[in-house]
Amino acid sequence: xxxxxxxxxxxxxxxxxxxxxxxxxxxxxxxxxxxxxxxxxxxxxxxxxxxxxxxxxxxxxxxxxxxxxxxxxxxxxxxxxxxxxxxxxxxxxxxxxxxxxxxxxxxxxxxxxxxxxxxxxxxxxxxxxxxxxxxxxxxxxxxx
Numbered sequence: 001x002x003x004x005x006x007x008x009x010x011x012x013x014x015x016x017x018x019x020x021x022x023x024x025x026x027x028x029x030x031x032x033x034x035x036x037x038x039x040x041x042x043x044x045x046x047x048x049x050x051x052x053x054x055x056x057x058x059x060x061x062x063x064x065x066x067x068x069x070x071x072x073x074x075x076x077x078x079x080x081x082x083x084x085x086x087x088x089x090x091x092x093x094x095x096x097x098x099x100x101x102x103x104x105x106x107x108x109x110x111x112x113x114x115x116x117x118x119x120x121x122x123x124x125x126x127x128x129x130x131x132x133x134x135x136x137x138x139x140x141x142x143x144x
Contacts, residue, residue: 004115005051009088013047016113025061025112028091035103036095041075044091044110052083057118060091060111071097072104074111081113089113 006015009031016026031047052058058081066072075092091111095102104110 002053002056002115004053007049009047009049014107016048016050019109025114027063027109028060028089028111028113030091030104030106030108030110033104033106035101036072036093037101038095038097038099041092041094044093044104046089046091046110048089049086050081050089051086052081052115054083055117055120056083056115057081058089059114059116060089061114063109063111066110070100070102071095072102072110078114 008015013031014029016028018026028046028048031045034042034044036042050058060074060079060081061077062073072093072095075094079092081089093104093110
């Protein structure tokens with residue numbers, strides 16, 4: 001387990017937590033009450049700033065229940081949080097429901113944050129790439 005330093009902008013806001021033991025993600029909660037109309041998007045603040053250690057990154061992902069029941073999902077999923085970022089975590093949500101607005105209440109769980117180890121890479125230029133079974137097969141190359 002790694003420890004992530006966190007700052008709350010308001011004392012009554014909850015720090016991100018795992019809902020149940022073994023969960024990969026922690027729940028992020030809204031620090032505001034906001035309504036998102038059909039087809040609209042909103043950048044929803046969480047009131048939390050964190051310091052992800054170097055060698056790790058945070059990935060913001062939708063909550064499956066909100067997506068299934070209300071059509072609320074993250075627009076840029078996964079949203080990447082680099083280890084050097086120290087600002088407030090905000091979640092870009094979109095309402096895909098065609099008819100119903102959705103009200104997010106302050107304190108409601110709106111997304112999940114997964115912290116993962118990441119590698120630093122360096123690209124080296126070569127004349128050709130090694131062969132692979134897939135080769136240059138792209139979108140749909142294995143069928144539907």
